[in-house]
Amino acid sequence: MKAIAIVGKKKTGKTTMGLALVKKLTEKGYKVGVLKHSHHGFDGAEGADTEEYKKIASCVAAYSPSESFVSWKQERTVQDLVPLMNADVIVMEGGNKVGWLPRVIMVREDNDDKEFYPELALKQIPACSPENPPSDELLEELADLVMDKGFILPGLNCGACGREFCMDFVADIIAGKARVSGCQAMKTQMSVTCNGVELGFNPFVADMLSAGITAMLKQLKGYVPGDIEITIKN
Ligand code: SF4
Known part of the structure; x- marks a missing residue:
């Protein structure tokens, strides 16, 4: 993934530049995500700037010491959103x-x-x-x-x-x-949690995945049959 930050002192036109660049990249056919940081939260001018980004970017993530949120331009499913909610x-x-x-x-x-x-x-x-x-x-x-x-x-x-x-x-x-x-999808022999929330699995998919992962791990030195725990840090 490509990425760049636009930094500078106050009143140097960071938002103007950011909005223009997002627009340009969007016109070129790229899906553009915006990361917006604020030291003071998203009331007032920072909130207005974020709203402007939301109009043109495909995704806006905003974070401050008091608040963080992600906004997508298209509909997401409940299954996508619940694991983020903690x-x-x-x-x-x-x-x-x-x-x-x-x-x-x-x-x-x-x-x-x-x-x-x-x-x-x-x-x-x-x-x-x-x-x-x-x-x-x-x-x-x-x-x-x-x-x-x-x-x-x-x-x-x-x-x-x-x-x-x-x-x-x-x-x-x-x-x-x-x-x-x-609910059979919640009690397959494989369970996956995302940010602490257990995800549902079609039992057929769960069986296929667990058989595939177990077969791969069997090749590793130190493998012994038993419960397997894999953590992927993102
Ligand atoms: S996820 Fe599958 S098993 Fe669970 S309630 Fe829905 S249809 Fe039934």
Whole structure:
């Protein structure tokens, strides 16, 4: 990968030059990623500069002592993003068609929940607004609910659990007919974690990979049968 930094004192036009160079490289057909550093966070001018880069670069990563983020211009999958999040619990807003995790459905008195897959819902809750915020009692209840019953599946739709789609498996978990541990993609003989988050594997792919890696390691001096741990530092 090619890379270059644009440095200089304040008011020397670093952003102007950076934006122009990104534009030029993009015009030449390159996919350009931007790395933006700030000592002061991304409010004000630094945030505005970053927004300008986001308009033209294919990917912008920004970091400061108080905040870091990555922004891609195209849609990325949930599977791509979750391993980057390093969180105890994920709260997803929206994503009605994403059926790999349970949901709560917000409803008004005059609408129904049919289009929001009620079979995937742990609970329906009343609509709220800044003027009519949720009660602390409800928030306590939801926090307990997500820590007790929340989960996320690999979303492979591999069919190894006997359901065509992960969504059907989630519905069965909600209905008490299945357990999260029944997802075959999460219990193959091979496991891979990325930034501490375990990735899901199609069992067939996992078997192929583990057989290939084991065959290669068998050639190495010191190999003995047993659990194998490989760490790739990035
Ligand atoms: S085994 Fe897991 S990943 Fe595969 S379809 Fe079933 S729930 Fe989805």
